[in-house]
Amino acid sequence: MSFTAPITLPGLALDTQWYRRAVFYEVMVRCFADSNGDGTGDLGGLISKLDYLQWLGIDALWLPPFYQSPLRDGGYDVSDFKAVLPEFGTLDEFRELVTKAHERNMRIIMDFPLNHTSDQHPWFQASREDPEGPFGDFYVWSDTDQKYENIRVIFVDTEESNWTFDPVRRQFFFHRFFSHQPDLNFENPAVQEAVFDIVRFWFDMGVDGIRLDAIPYLFESDEGNGEGEPPTHDYIKRLRRMVDLDYPGRMLVAEANQWPREVAAFFGTEEEPECHMAFDFPVMPRIFYSLRSQTSEELVKILSETTDVPSGAAWGVFLRNHDELTLEMVSEEYRQAMYGWYAYDPRMRSNIGIRRRLAPLLDNSRAELELAHALLFSLPGSPFLYYGDEIGMGDNIWLADRDASRTPMQWTPDRNAGFSSADPGKLYLPVVQSLVYHYSLINVEAQLAQSRSLLHWVRNVIHVRKAHPTFGLGSLHVQETDHESALAFVRSYDGSGHRFGDQPESILCIFSFAHNPISVTIQLPEHAGAQLTDLFGGGSFPSIAGDGAVTLTLGTQSFYWLKIGDATS
Ligand SMILES: OC[C@H]1O[C@H](O[C@H]2O[C@H](CO)[C@@H](O)[C@H](O)[C@H]2O)[C@H](O)[C@@H](O)[C@@H]1O
């Protein structure tokens, strides 16, 4: 049973299910704002932009790694889990960020790549040099690279094997990702305890949640494929028990790029919960598939699959993030179709996915951007925005790997897009200067000045969503329609959640993926006779007929969110 109780953290009330109503925003410290003019974004810069994020309606920030790191994988290669990379700031500045976010009723989610470390981490250095020493068994060593042959290579662009020979220890070490990222040996109780210790360190610092990076890959076995093996789930259950006991109100979000049932397994069960949230990897590529195929079939299929999840669990819905748009969770046939639509230039591909930002993927179409966001904000779960997508930032496919979509945030039309006062040549990555997405055109300042800009539209839709807890807490029922391009579902909430003032509510969400206007009849037998009202402007729509059908006209790639009222007599 959850509840709202007295304040326990500065500025925040204890709310064990806050993440179910929250709008999240992923922001890489390096990319957002540079406070000291050295060309790299930092914690001071991020602090200076908290007012902007609060204005936008953001409830929680997800910060990808900002630990000490050689930065060979965007910081996911950590060399000290308890230190901030000096160019990003200090632990004191991080504490200040937490405090200032909490003062604004915003929460902070850390990223924790617990599966592996950098090969520069002192644990790895000790392990390779002293096999009998205290860290000798911290990594997965083997005399042969023929072990775990069922385990696939993930970074297929750069790695041929999950094993690399270490000339110092004269053994192979196992790595699920880059060969400079050795996997920790979770069979070793000392590793298990070291990871708990790091979690405690950051929760003691006041963070509100932790993203468990690459969580399926903790344990390997001879028989399995090293993805979500039983000991991995047992370990997360123990972690969750510790969090519930020692840090109530904090949450864990699973990054498991897996099929629906396998991702759902990371929620655990009612009796033995694991993560509070899990990213919805299966839904994401199907949104992009629907936009180009003009059919809703794939989304209907995945949303109609019933996957039991514990009460209190929430999906993390997203369109884009700091990685490639992964196509691991679609069939080969659909993957090829999506490469054809979205990655027609080979430079746009990365591993099994597409390294582009949202606006270029959607060819800067305002209708598609609105449609995609409308799905993001109404599908079951909590939405995660990626920095810059609220203004339709572009990318730079001439940069290496996933840096294509990690360029500096575009604040103004001035030098370095207002991101930094440094010499432009000193920036950690160049600002986008392409024809369509040049920072002089696409920036926060210009969009603030235009009331019909994408930025204002996104802010508005966030505020509409937040006025209706049904989107975060309600059930979902896919409704039958007579048009292959239409997707219709009803979100319903009985208002019995844990906050005073919640009302029972049902919302009909209807989307058209067609590239021309359509007329569609939706079957809503449970709501026969009910009135429909637009959630944005309050306009009246045709009532649902006595037989439960309603016919609506939708413009090209458009949507409605309609409140289902009482039945007319
Ligand atoms: O630390 C290694 C990687 O960990 C995360 O990886 C995830 O992203 C991969 C794509 O880039 C994906 O294929 C894999 O299934 C995920 O676990 C992290 O988000 C990456 O940035 C990082 O390189």
Ligand SMILES: [Ca+2]
């Ligand atoms: Ca800086």
